[in-house]
Amino acid sequence: MKKFGVMALAATLLAGTFASAPLQAEEGKPGGTLVIGTTQKARHLNPAVQSGIATAVPGTQIFATPLRFDENWQAKPYLAESWEIAEDGKSITLNLRKNAKFHDGKPITSEDVAFSLQTVKDNHPFKTMFAPVTAVETPDAHTAILKFAQPHPAAMLAMSGALLPIIPKHVYGDGQDAKSHPANSAPVGSGPFKFVEFKPGQHIILEKNPDYFLEGKPYLDKIIIKNYKDPTSLALATDKGEVTMFPFLASTRDIARLKKNKDIVVTSDGYAAVGPLNWLAFNTNNEYLKHKKVRQAIAYGFDQKFIINALHGGLSKPASGPVAPGSPYYAPDVEKYALDLDKANALLDEAGFKAGDDGTRFTLGLDYIPGSAEMQKSIAEYLKPQLKKIGINVELRASPDFPTWAKRVGGHEFDMTMDIVFNWADPVIGVHRTYICSNIRKGVIWSNTQSYCNEEVDKLLDTAGKELDQAKRIALYQQAQKIIVDEAPQVFINTLPYHTAYNATKLGNPPLTIWGAMSPLDEVYFK
Secondary structure: OOOOOHHHHHHHHHOOEEOOOOOOOOOOOOOOEEEEEEOOOOOOOOOOOOOOHHHHHHHHHHOOOOEEEOOOOOEEEOOEEEEEEOOOOOEEEEEEOOOOEOOOOOEOOHHHHHHHHHHHHHHOOOOOOOOOEEEEEEEEOOEEEEEEOOOOOOHHHHOOOOOOOOOOHHHHOOOOOHHHOHHHHOOOOOOOEEEEEEEOOOEEEEEEOOOOOOOOOOOOOEEEEEEOOOHHHHHHHHHOOOOOEEEEEOOHHHHHHHHOOOOEEEEOOOOOOOOEEEEEEEOOOOOOOOOHHHHHHHHHOOOHHHHHHHHOOOOOEEOOOOOOOOOOOOOOOOOOOOOOHHHHHHHHHHOOOOOOOOOOOEEEEEEOOOOOOOOOHHHHHHHHHHHHOOOEEEEEEOOOOHHHHHHHHHOOOOOEEEEEEEOOOOHHHHOHHHHOHHHOOOOOOOOOOOOOOOHHHHHHHHHHHOOOOHHHHHHHHHHHHHHHHHHOOEEEEEEOOOEEEEEOOOEEOOOOOOOHHHOOOOOOEEO
16 A cells, blocks of 8 residues: 655645646557456445445446546546645635536536535535535536635545546436436446446446547446456456456455466555455444443454454454554554453453353344455454453344345444444545544444544544644544544454456556546556
8 A cells, every 4th residue: 555645635735726747657559348356236336426346436437527646646637627726725626628528428517516516415425525515616617616614625535536426417407316316327427438238236337438538548448347246256257367357355365366376466556545444343322332441341352463364364454543554644653452351351340340150241242244254254253252251242143235234233233343444535534424423323334333422533523624734634633543542432453455456468557546446447458
């Protein structure tokens, strides 16, 4: 994972007017069909109302965004050919390309930008992402001015990747609910590839957009995103050459397997903005887990090193807080909760939960996301006997599928759960949502499902979210992380070892920017 360009981003946010050079990449050759393998099953293809890899990978091919970012966290022109940031940080003016059209031939205007941003603000799960936006002014067809109630340093990143797809107002502005709009399954975008076919659970087929606004691109004729039932079968297909690219590869066994294939490159580049964390979350409304000392005791009750080294073969990395290592906002000096059973037992005694004659103090349920055994079920199974050592009886609860798990956890009907959550580049986008008191919303997965609320943390996050001085912003986030880690609404276990496996003998310009495969694949080509 590449280190965040702190100073570069700060300069981008503060310097004023930009018209950066296009992304520099190898000159490609036209033609070919890219087969992307995935186990993620999309419900629909509109990232404006849905987060997650399954929607983001096809969505970023179909829809263009105002900006894109390179591997060094540098903002680059995309639908906006240039932009200006007000000195006070309270507005951004986007100057849109004049040759950009939707796939149905209609021109893209500033009205589409304003409509798209409002749709995202109203419907996307990341409520904090555009919360400071008070208006989008459209003085002419190719100028959109985003107005903020306060400085909003996360806005630049929030206009990239899968976060602000520009959707057509003439399609979605018909009064239907954006979350269930029929166009979500047959979308009209302006990105490098046009929608052809979507068979849920089987495949998504996209074809080259001949009227793409970036001349000479995309190089590929077609992209097929093909579903596989599990990571192992997908890894086998990649090994045999049936799949050209396997992004978001996280199984350490499969990483090791594919690295042995001389034709395949397996790289961890391309995930810098994702910040994927694997953690054990607590329902702080539970009669036992509402006590901070109980949560801390559980944190001291298991061995993070065993999980990383024995269960993950040393290929995952330790996580210690809500911001992933590699981010400039990461706090290195928080409590690490190294295994200490004596300390754990003492904390449980202090909390008033003495062990009974059989050594048991109380029982807690433990959920986990189905499908990712190595990062979820295996850890849950390790925790069961491990926490028994400190008198906590753990009852594992499997879910038959992801929606069942999401309904239980999103509905706050759980005691403890394993979970995988992304930082999404900036804390405002991917971190605030888990901790701010106002985001305790039943029915919404990956909101504040822990029901954690601390007014001091709220204040620190709010202040950091609008601070333009990068050094001050880092200090505020690190202060908030110390409090969160001490209060332990979750225990942080590891970062996911995301890799991309691709056939290096065939594929040029693989997606290795900060958004990886969640960025336009218009520069990928077959050699």
